[in-house]
Amino acid sequence: MTQPRAAVGVGHARVEGRLKVTGQARYAADQNIDGMLHAVIVDASVGRGRIVGVDTAAAQAQPGVVAVISHLNATRLTYRENPDSNHPPGERLRALQDDRVRFFGQPVAVAVATTLQQAQHAAGLVTVTYDAEQPVLGLDDGAPNAAADYSRGDTVAALAASDVRMSMTYAPARTHHNPMEPHATVAQWDGDRVTVWDKTQWINATQAELASVFDIPRSQVRVVNPYVGGAFGSALRPWPHVIIAALAARMTRRPVKLVLTRRQLYFGTGYRPAYDYRITLGADRRGRLTAMEHTIRAETSSYEDFREAVTAAGESLYSMPNVRIDYRSIALDVNTPIWKRGPGPATAAFAIEVALDELAHRVGVDPVDLRMRNEPAKDEGSGLPFSTRRLRECVTTGAREIGWQHRARRPGTRRDGDWLIGLGMAAGNYHSGSAPAQARVRLNADGSAVVETASSDMGPGTYTSMTQVAADALGLTLHSVRMRLGDSLYPPTPPHGGSMTMASIGTAVLNGSDAVRRQAVDLAVKDRDSPLYGAAPDQIVVRRGRLTVRDQPARAETYQRLLARNNRDHLEAVGSYTPDGAGQRFSMSAYAATFAEVAVDATLGLIRIRRLVGVYDAGRIVNPRLAESQAIGGMVGGIGAALLEHTVTDERDGRIVNADLAAYLVPVNADVPALKAVYLDGEDPHLVSLGVKGLGEVVHVGVAPAIANAVFNATGHRVRSLPITVETLR
Secondary structure, X not given: OOOOOOOOOOOOOOOOHHHHHOOOOOOHHHOOOOOOEEEEEEEOOOOOEEEXXXXXXXXHOOOOEEEEEEOOOOOOOOOOOOOOOOOOOEOOOOOOOOOEEOOOOOEEEEEXXXXXXXXXXXXXXXXXXXXXXXXXXXXXXXXXXXXEEEEEOOHHHHHHHOOEEEEEEEEEOOEOOOOOOOOEEEEEEEOOEEEEEEOOOOHHHHHHHHHHHHOOOHHHEEEEOOOOOOOOOOOOOOOHHHHHHHHHHHHHOOOEEEEOOOOOHHHHOOOEOOEEEEEEEEEOOOOOEEEEEEEEEEEEEOOEOOXXXXXXXXXXXXXXXXXXXXXXXXXXXXXXXXOOOOOOHHHHHHHHHHHHHHHHHHHOOOHHHHHHHOOOOOOOOOOOOEOOOOXXXXXXXXXXXXXXXXXXXXXXXXXXXXXXXXXXXXXXXXXXXXXXXEEEEEEEOOOXXXXXXXXXXXXXXXXXXXXXXXXXXXXXXXXXXXXXXXXOOOOOOOOOOOOOHHHHHHHHHHHHHHHHHHHHHHHHHOOOOOOOOOOOXXXXXXXXXXXXXXXXXXXXXXXXXXXXXXXXXXEEEEEEEOOOOHHHOOEOEEEEEEEEEEEEEOOOOOEEEEEEEEEEEOEOOOOHHHHHHXXXXXXXXXXXXXXXXXXXXXXXXOOEOOOOOOOOOOOOHHHOOEEEEEEOOOOOOOOOOOOEOOOOOOOOOOHHHHHHHHHXXXXXXXXXXXXXXXXXXX
């Protein structure tokens, strides 16, 4: 008997919402321990070179200063190889272990004192001298790493034979995550055991990294983070400050708190790398694609080779017989990039979707029609059939919602007073992934349940959506289920990112909850004193904690009575999920079509977004209210990428010029227009039993190119770099 669904699909409010708005939710930096010290990092003031001196005398003479640690006196750390700590290929930055400076802002010392103010003052008194070298910072100047190649067909011959041939280069800027909560770590040692409260999206990776660096078993490392105040990918790996906090705590033998400043987030954690993305495409006169070449260059650090899935869209989003992709990372004197919302596909979408808009204009075909003409019947990159693909429906629905029929056929001709009005659209996809996960489910004698799993919740509503899944599977109300997240003592999970959380962890929660419910049913049908004795187990359903026979509602009892009569204080199971290989049988992605209406001041070039519409093929929506929050967040982030966000680097030494929220611009209320999200009804039966495809990433993919294409439709001016500013429109 299928368990009835009462919670999944309903837009419940966040179960932890009251704790957050009343300040009761405790984040990493909120942890305070008796005897705790405060640590402040000293950052390198050159972009490359070697440290030749560290003068700490003035700092150490200050009241309250307990230690000033640099490579000169730091404990030597092991840094064992560790494939589970989520760092890219190369050599990890070894915090305070040598005299090399690899990028501006690299940690070179840390001051530890009784109060934060004392530590800040001491850090300011540390004098570091360098043998400085000129850093290599530009994509045209760095050394290219080995290429990641893909090809099918013969692009050279196809381009030569194409009726239409176009070449364009796109340049999306480097951008930073800027979550509300800064990265912070509190570390406390007890002998050779360490407990760390840390802002992380992957507890088990942080646990693995600390174990490898300090050469202790993972069982002696506990990582705790019940709440994360936003991250967008910035916390998907442990950064050097995590190691520094644990090192300082070990050397001082006292708990240590280390919180990065807003400025330090710009070079203490990762970012979305800048790209140089060249597209050469061929098509017939009706806009049918015949060939496309992608030459992609992206920044990475000199010590690690970070890459993301930027080639996937070029391989399979549209149908064409001939494709060649050359993707190289460029080693520069910068810190290592990291995934940022929609990593890879968001960058690729800007290049590909603007290129298709340029093609549509060139051949005189409506951009919506052009995409329809290039719809594939299967994934031409892998040769696999699509599990589900409803991009065509996303596009037609979005066109109807935005009023696409009002779009000016000739750019720059539709006006509203002083404003030029334009409509633009873009499509996009994001791979639907999953990974092994576990969850512990416990049904208590009082009829309540507790679910424990190590996953983080950085804001999409994981506490709530997982509670909904467990409540339905157990036949309880949401108020009867307590979700516990964010502790390495709980069963292990994959990263909280990549739109895989619900598919992976949600399925483990479902599996564990189903197992506990079946235990209760089995107990009842074998209990001679139970009204359910002798009933067929598959005919029993549970609603609001009451077990009944489907067609005989009078035969019923509660979890409480059942467990009490059988002298059981609880039932428990560890649910698990392991991918079944569906990714080798099907091409699985979530899809999006984004439509934008913009107004551009004809004289000043000011851009104002009037409306955004996003239509998503994301499988089953577990909580529509949370989905709406995700879609709005993705669109707002896309507005930032399109019009505002840009990390500015001083080419002389590599310092980030706008490393604060005064100069690094992000969208505010006045920048955000009317937003509408539409979710196609349905599910993907092939990925996981929950039918989800993932939502958090795809809502961001395609927003920036839709805005860029709308700006072109409004003005007739094509901008191929991000962000689009008044200066780029002149």
